Amino acid sequence: MNCVICGIEIYSIEELLDQGWIPYFYEGEIEYGPACSECSGTLLQMAEDGEMELKERYEGEIIYQEDFLYEVSDEEYLISIAIENSIQSILN
Secondary structure (H helix, E strand, C coil), X not given: CECCXXXXXXXXXXXXXXXXXXXXXXXXXXXXXXXXXXXXXXXXEECCCCCEEECHHHCCCCCCCCCCCCCXXXXXXXXXXXXXXXHHHHHC
């Protein structure tokens, strides 16, 4: 799994959880993700609705590292669910 902002790759659920990756965030109405802890700590903030969003000063400035022909593997899908569930349990 790669950070959509900087492109850094991570290989396991344990690393993702330990390193504080964010499974998804929004720039306006568009959902992106995942984001590594370094990028999310610098570029993202919690919106009023509780979702993570790109800070306003960075809107339109990021060139995302996405490959639209890339198909998410079952493992990557499960990793993103595990991260999201972990974040929700922390917030609750």
